[in-house]
Amino acid sequence: PELQQVRRIVTEIPGPRSLDLANRRKAALPAGLTSTAEVYVAAAGGGIVVDVDGNSLIDLGSGIAVTTVGNSAPAVVSRASAQLAQYTHTCFLATPYEPYIAVAEVLNRITPGDHEKRTALFNTGAEAVENAVKYARAATGRPAVVVFEHAFHGRTLMGMTLTAKNQPYKHGFGPFAPEVYRAPMAYPYQWPSGPDNCADEAFRQFAQLVDAQIGADAVACVVVEPIQGEGGFIVPADGFLARVVDFCRDRGIVFVADEVQTGIARTGAWFACEHTGIVPDLIVTAKGLAGGLPLAAVTGRADIMDAAHPGGIGGTYAGNPAACAAALGVFEEIETGGLIDRARAIGDLITRELRDIAASTDVIGEIRGHGAMIAIELVMPGTREPNRDAVAALARHCHQNGVLVLTAGTFGNVLRFLPPLTISDELLTDAFSVLRAGFATL
Ligand code: PLZ
Numbered sequence: 495p496e497l498q499q500v501r502r503i504v505t506e507i508p509g510p511r512s513l514d515l516a517n518r519r520k521a522a523l524p525a526g527l528t529s530t531a532e533v534y535v536a537a538a539g540g541g542i543v544v545d546v547d548g549n550s551l552i553d554l555g556s557g558i559a560v561t562t563v564g565n566s567a568p569a570v571v572s573r574a575s576a577q578l579a580q581y582t583h584t585c586f587l588a589t590p591y592e593p594y595i596a597v598a599e600v601l602n603r604i605t606p607g608d609h610e611k612r613t614a615l616f617n618t619g620a621e622a623v624e625n626a627v628k629y630a631r632a633a634t635g636r637p638a639v640v641v642f643e644h645a646f647h648g649r650t651l652m653g654m655t656l657t658a659k660n661q662p663y664k665h666g667f668g669p670f671a672p673e674v675y676r677a678p679m680a681y682p683y684q685w686p687s688g689p690d691n692c693a694d695e696a697f698r699q700f701a702q703l704v705d706a707q708i709g710a711d712a713v714a715c716v717v718v719e720p721i722q723g724e725g726g727f728i729v730p731a732d733g734f735l736a737r738v739v740d741f742c743r744d745r746g747i748v749f750v751a752d753e754v755q756t757g758i759a760r761t762g763a764w765f766a767c768e769h770t771g772i773v774p775d776l777i778v779t780a781k782g783l784a785g786g787l788p789l790a791a792v793t794g795r796a797d798i799m800d801a802a803h804p805g806g807i808g809g810t811y812a813g814n815p816a817a818c819a820a821a822l823g824v825f826e827e828i829e830t831g832g833l834i835d836r837a838r839a840i841g842d843l844i845t846r847e848l849r850d851i852a853a854s855t856d857v858i859g860e861i862r863g864h865g866a867m868i869a870i871e872l873v874m875p876g877t878r879e880p881n882r883d884a885v886a887a888l889a890r891h892c893h894q895n896g897v898l899v900l901t902a903g904t905f906g907n908v909l910r911f912l913p914p915l916t917i918s919d920e921l922l923t924d925a926f927s928v929l930r931a932g933f934a935t936l
Contacts, residue, residue, distance in 0.1 A: 496539065496540070497537060497540060497542050497544060497550070498542070498550070499536070499540050499541060499542055499897045499898070499918055499920070499921055500542070500550060500921075501542075501550055501551065501552050501921070501924055501925075501928075502549065502550040502896070503529070503549050503550075503895070503896045504547065504548050504549055505547045506894075507531075507533055507545075507548060507549060507550075507551075507893060507896065508531075508532050508533050508545075508547075509533075509545065509546070509547025509549060510533060510547060511534065511545075511546040511547045512533050512534045512545060512546055512547060515534045515546065516532050516534075524591070524664055529894040530555075530889070530893075530898075530900060530901070531878070531898055533545040533547075533549065533551065533893070534544075535607065536548075538553065538561070538565035538566065539564060539565050539566050540565075540916050540918070540921075541564075541837075541913060541914055541916065541917030541918060541921040541922075542916070542921070543555050543565070543898060544713050545703065547659060547796045549896060550896065551893075551896045551897065551898050552896060552897045552917075552921050552924065552925040552928075553565070553896065553898050553913060553914060553917070553923075554892075554897060554898055554899050554900075554911045554912065554913045554925055555898050555900045555913075556782075556910055556912050556913060556914045557786060558755075558781065558912070559723070559760055559781050559782060559867070560753045560781045560782055560785070560786050561756060561782075561786050561914050562759055562760055562781075562782035562785070562828075562866075562913070562914060562915055563759075563782075563785055563823075563827035563828060563831070563833060563915065563916065564827070564915070564916035564917075565786070565823050565914065567785055567823065567824070567827045567916070568827075569822075569823035569824075569826040569827045569830075570784075570785040570786075570787075570820045570823035570824060571775070571823070571825065572823070573820060573822055573826075574649075574787060574816045574817075574819045574820040574823065575642070575817040575822040576819065577593065577815050577816045577818075577819035579694070579814050580815075581809070581815060582816065583593065583651040584809055584815070585811075585815060586615075586808075586812065586813045586895070587808045587809075587810075591818075592817050593818035593819050593822065594615060594813040594815070594818050596822055597613070597615065597789075597791070597813075597818045597821045598612070598613035598614075598615070598629045598791075598793075600620060600821075600822070600825050600905045601613045601779065601791055601793045602793060604764045604765075605764070605765060605777050605793045605794075606767050606768060606772070606773045606774065606777070607773035608772075609773075609795055609796075610795070610796040610798075611642060611793055611794060611795065611796060612704055612794070612796050612799035612800065613791050613792065613793040613794070613799075614791065614792050614799065614807055614812075614813075615789060615790065615812050615813030615818070616780075616789075616790040616791065616792070616812045616813070617788045617789065617790060617809065617811050617812055617817075618648070618780060618788060618790055619647075619648055619754035619778065619780035619781060619790050620648025620649055620650040620651075620652075621648075621650065621790060621791035621809070621812075621842060622754070622778045622779070622780055622791060622792050622896060623647045623648050623651045623652070623653055623656065623704065623717065623752060623754070623778055623780055624650055624653060624749045625792050625807060626715070626717065626752075626776045626778050627639055627652060627714070627715060627717070627750075627790045628793075628802060628806070628807065629748075629776060629792060629794070629798055629799055629801065629807075630714040630715035630748035630750065630775075630776065630798065631715075632801040632802040632806070633714075633715045633748060633749070633797070633798040633801035633802075633805070634713075634714045634715075634746060634748060636711065636712050636713055636714040637672075637673040637712060637714060638673045638674075638675060638708050638712045638713045638714060639656065639673060639674050639675070639701075639713075639714060639715055639716075639717060640674075640675050640676075640677060640703065640704060640708070640713060640715070640716045640717070640747075641656045641658070641674060641675070641676055641677075641716075641717050641718070641927060642658070642676065642677050642678070642679040642718055642722075643658050643676060643677070643678050643679045643681075643725075643904075644659075644679050644681065644722050644725030644726065644728055644904050645676075645679070645717075645718070645719060645722060645725060645752075646656045646658070646659070646663070646719070646722070646723060646724035646725060646755075647717060647719075647742070647752055650664060650914070651670070651671055652671050654670065654909045655670035655671040655674045656674060657703070657724075658676065658725065658904065659724070659904050660724075664762055664766035664775035675703060675707070675708055675751075677696075677699060677700040677703050677704075678696050678699050679696065679722065679725070679728060679729075679730065679801065680692050680693050680696035680697070680730045680731040680734035681696075681728050681730075682731045683859060683860045683862070683871060683878065684878060685731070685798050689731065692731035692734070693730075693731035693732060693733045693737070695736040696730075696731065696734055696740075697734055697737045697738065697796065700738060700741075701741060702730075704741070704745070704747070704871070708826065710745040710746075710747065711745075711746075713745070713747045713777075714747070714748060715747060715748040715749070715750050715775075716738060716742055716748075716750065717750040717752055718730075718735070718738070718749075718750070718751065718752065719751075719752045719753070719754075719755065719756065720735060720751055720753065720756055720765075720766040720767050720769070720770065720772070721755075721756050721761065721766050721863065721864060721867065723754075723755030723756065723867075723902065724755075724902055725902065725903065726861075726871060726903035726904065726907075726908035726910075727862055727863045727867060727868070727869035727902065727908065727910055728867060729862050729863065732770075735767075735770050735772050736771070736772055739772045739773070739774070742775075742823035747886060748775045748776060748798060749772075749775045749776070750774060750775065750776045750777070750778065751765070751766075751767050751772070751774035751777045751778065752778045753765050753766060753767065753777055753778060753779050754778055754780040754781050754790070755781060756864075756867060757777070757779040757780075757781070757782060757783070758779060758781070758782035758783050758824065758828070759782065759828045759833050759834045759837055759838060759915065760782055760836065760866055760867050761841075761863075761864035761865040761867050762793055762795055762834060762835075762837040762838035762841055762864055762865030762866070762917050763834060763864075763865070763868070764834065765777065766864060766867075769864055774794070775794050775795050775798055776792055776793070776795070776798060776799075777792075777793050777794060777796035778790070778791070778792055779780040779793070779911060781793045782824065782830050783821050783824065784817045784818075784820040784821040784824060785820050785821075785823060785824045785827075786820070787814070787816060787817040787820040787821075788811070788814070788817055789813070789814070789817035789818065789820070789821055828915075831915070831916070833916075834917040836866075836915045836916075837865035837866040837915050838865055840865065840866040840913060840915065840917070840922065841863070841864060841866055841867075841868055843919060843922055843923075844866075844868045844911055844913075844922065844926070845861060845868060847922070847923070847926035847929075847930075848861045848868070848870055848926070849861065849930065850930075851926070851930050851933055852870075854933070855933050855936070856875040856876065857872050857873060857874070857881055857884050857933075857936065858870050858871075858872060858873075858877060859871045859872065859873035859878055863910075863911075865882075866912065866913055867910075867911075867912055867913055868910070868911050869902060869908050869909060869910040869911065870909050871903065871907060871908050872884045872885050872888075872907050872908070872909065873907070873931075874885075880903070880906070880907035881907050882905060882906040882907045884907070884936055885901050885903075885906060885907050885909050886901070886906070887932070887935070887936060888909055888929065888932045888933070888936070889909065891929075891931070891935060892895050892925075892928055892930070892932060893922065893931060893934075895928045895931070896928070897925045897928045897929065899929075900902060900912065902924055913925075
């Protein structure tokens with residue numbers, strides 16, 4: 495049954511049933527696992543999450559950019575259910591099946607570039623990033639990986655090594671994987687000498703790191719998010735990524751785009767790389783790919799992907815058939831629902847609302863992003879100093895008033911908006927009226 499698309503608060507948030515579950519959780523789960531908003535879910539669909547106390551909350555997070563086509567979207571549910579009824583698992587390494595190939599064919603077709611491509615499937619974003627590094631090393635015979643400040647690439651050993659931020663991702667979990675080097679990100683708003691110098695200076699520092707410090711012939715790959723997600727929706731300065739791509743091509747370095755958060759229609763294009771016209775050698779997807787079922791992919795140049803030896807790549811669950819069927823449902827929902835255009839329209843609406851709010855507060859430093867991936871960076875008035883307290887207060891206000899938002903940023907001072915693309919304008923407008931009231935309480 496369709497959930498009524500309206501925000502409705504019937505208890506305190508969290509309500510009594512959520513609090514009961516929080517108590518059970520405390521006794522059964524370890525402390526290292528935390529949740530942004532401890533409201534326990536009963537149902538979700540469209541732009542609404544209903545909790546166990548009967549509150550209807552507006553979803554501006556999509557389970558961290560996963561339920562892009564909406565929670566329990568019809569084509570996802572029907573295709574995954576039908577698949578489950580036929581067979582749940584055989585292991586692609588043991589006895590293969592068609593849905594895996596069908597997902598690979600679509601990804602090969604819709605990813606940037608018309609070169610010959612291959613796709614391998616995995617379970618999570620981190621696992622796919624790890625495998626992109628394995629492909630790059632196998633293809634180049636080189637060890638080093640270059641990543642950027644503010645990057646997030648996962649929580650596995652290689653994933654957290656590639657990730658920039660110590661707390662909470664790396665603290666106490668070392669030693670980390672060797673041969674990982676970090677360059678500054680071309681982050682216009684926080685660039686010390688100002689946004690106009692950002693692309694040039696960041697590129698020069700990146701090039702120096704590779705040529706003078708590591709040695710280009712030791713670098714297997716550069717891994718970068720075309721818009722940094724957890725780092726705070728940082729859109730690299732114009733021209734920066736294109737220069738990095740050219741530099742890599744010139745030196746035989748594999749350019750890997752981590753589109754785990756940005757990919758699959760989120761930003762108003764199939765992939766965020768399309769906004770700058772860059773064509774990655776390898777592109778990593780996950781999150782939105784299968785509407786919430788665990789599925790991830792590495793898609794890229796056939797010669798690079800074929801460089802790993804037979805049997806060198808795999809995993810028990812990688813490319814699970816129900817997850818593959820769900821991904822085919824996601825592609826169907828995006829195409830039949832015109833959701834790429836919808837992402838652009840959502841971006842326009844959110845940006846309009848935020849500009850309007852920004853006119854009456856002095857803590858919004860920047861509004862940035864693309865499509866349905868928009869954030870605000872909050873600062874101390876009159877400066878560019880991070881204002882983490884304001885973000886925490888606003889997030890709390892939103893949660894208590896039935897709007898699910900997420901935070902981000904190396905300094906925790908970014909509020910990000912990642913609604914499902916099936917959310918209505920009415921819900922979005924209502925959600926931003928709640929946020930506006932939150933600013934009035936600061
Ligand atoms: N690459 C760009 O955004 C996951 C992290 C949630 P997994 N981002 C959400 C958390 O706190 O762990 C992400 C990403 C980018 C890789 C990943 C990792 O994807 O599916 O969580 O492993």
